[in-house]
Every structure is written in structure tokens, then in C-alpha cells.
Amino acid sequence: MGRILLILFFISFSSGPIRCARDDGDDDRGGFVRSLDPKLLSLKEEKLSHFRIYWHDIVSGNNATSISVVPPSNKSTTGFGTINVIDDPLTLGPELSSKPVGKAQGFYTLSSQEEVGLLMSMNFAFTEGKYNGSTITVLGRNAVFNKVREMPVIGGSGLFRFARGYVQARTHTLNMKTRDAVVEYNCYVLHY
Template sequence: MRRTLILTKILILYLFIVSVQSKYHSRSLPYDSEEAKVTNLHFVLHETISGSNPTVAMIAQANITNNDNNSSVPFNTVLALDDILNIGPETNSEVIRNAQGLGVLIAETSTTNLLWFWDFGFITGKFNGSFISMFSRNLTTAMVHELSVVGGRGKFRMAKGYAQIQDYIQNDTIIISELNVTVIHY
């Protein structure tokens, strides 16, 4: 018993010494809002829903939800996306890169609500190697959808802003959407 008590005291003393000698370190840098840049981007997203090379895949679906609205993709479905970004709506227009992400159907109503997380990457131009991350709820019945820019990498570090998405073509096999993105970055 005495040995245990002595050992406990030694351990407590040791932990106290270690915690006193371990100091949290941080450094604040000056923040100059005048260094912020505003970039307006315009590109077209090509999404293939079905066919030989779809860019959307259902990766999970809850088996406890009902499908009263007869949607082809029911509530609580998780989708993986690897869509192509082009300069224009034509499928043979210059490829910028791709938009990869996840989508979740979040409303069991007659309208489809999606929760999107997308990471838009660029392989051409002055933003080559840079990415923009977007995350928002998306009411698919709206004429113009709006997504929040929540971050970025490369030339879009510390990005914030928004994207407006308008469907150019939508049918059972493809969705082609025009994006106008306003990004504030440093």
C-alpha cells in the first residue's frame, strides 16, 4: 500500500512537471483585408446520370424510407459525383477539370432537396492546380441554385463566396449546368 502511494505521488509530480514545461504555442499574423482578391469564374458542369459512363453513382440508400413521391432517387440517398467542368455547354468544349463530391437527398417531399459538397478543381489557366470547395443545401426546383463557397486550396486559399447554378439542359441522361462563381480569396 505504501509503495502504491509513493508511486502515485511520483506520477502526479511527474505529470505536473511535464504539464508546466509544455507550453501552448501560437502566433498571430496581421490580417490585411486589402490583400483580398475577388475572382469571377464562369464554367459549365456536365453531369451524366445514366448511360455507359455515368458521372453520378448511388453509394448508399436507407432501406427504411418510403418512396411515395415515386422519385427515381428516394429520400436519404447518398450520391458520389465526378462531373466534368468545361468552358462551354458543348461536350467537346475545353475541359477545365472536374467537380468531385457528395450529394445527399435531405427532404421527403414532392420537391427534391439536396445537400451538396463539391470540390471544383482546375487544370488550365492561371488557376491550374487550385480548388474551390462548395457546400450548401440545394432546392432542385429553383431556376437558379446558389451554393456557398466555403474554402479552397492553391490560389484559392481561405476562399469564401457563392456560386449561382442554372441548368442549361436537363433530361433523363444528362444535366448541363452553367455556373457563375464569385470567390473572395487571398
């Protein structure tokens, strides 16, 4: 082992000085980052969009859209440690039969020992109208029994490239026996 380290030590000095890349805004100097004019990416003026959708988390029955992949590791009253993977419908109205506009895909984990608090990590993948194929990414804390929960929008794709903003979640219905829930999401997104 000592010989290998000694050989690596001599090789590192015989290969010449190590150069660090820096960003001067000039690609000819070996930098790996450069500044771009937003017009090159066809970015127009930034706008703020608001939309309201309903998230259907169906845990019970044969067509569950939320599956527990890691059960709690203890007898916690908050479900601490549980992880659910989701492919939840997003609709225009609170009824599951209302017009579908996409899916919420990702996971949530029960991450609080003191209350029912979730860490949400999901993409709203839209399938309707001009937003078909676009997504927004939500990542944040969701204290389930608070009247309104706010979580950040940390990015997006398609028409929501460079997205940032927040969502407000309000529970519309929650069946304590089945744990099925319908949550209203008001989304406020800055995008190009």
C-alpha cells in the same frame, strides 16, 4: 475496474498541476497558436473573381460521372437518402464537347423528404491555365427545381487559398428520364 480508476486518480494528482496553453501572441510562453503577418505567406491584396462554368452530371450510360453508392432506404418520391459520388466534368460551355476546365469531385445526397433537395459537398478542381491545380470547395443546399440556387464557397487551395464566396447554380438542361443534367455555375470568390 475500481482499482484502475483509483490508480488513475492518484496519478493525476502526483504529476503536478495541469497547465492550459493560451495565445498571448508569444511563442515563448507555451502557446500553440500565434499571429502571423499575412506578408509571410506572400498574401497580396484580396480580390474578387467571377467565373462561369458548366457542370455535367452524367448518371446514365457506360461513362457515368455520377454513381449512386447508397440507394434510397424507402419509397420516397424525392429519392430521400440517396448518395451519389461525382467526378463531373466542368466546361466553359454547356456542351460536353466544349473546352474542359476541371472536374467537380465529391458527393451529393438527396436530403429532403418534401422536395428534391440536395446537400452538395464538392471541390471544383481546376486543370486549365494559371488555375491548374487550384480548387474551390462548395458545401450547401441545392433545391434542384428552384430557378437559382445559391451555395457557399467555404475554402480553396492553390490560387484560391483562404477563398470564400458563393456560387449560383441554374439548371441548363435536365433529362427527367436519364437524370443527366447540365448546370451553369456562376462563381463569386474572394481570394488572394
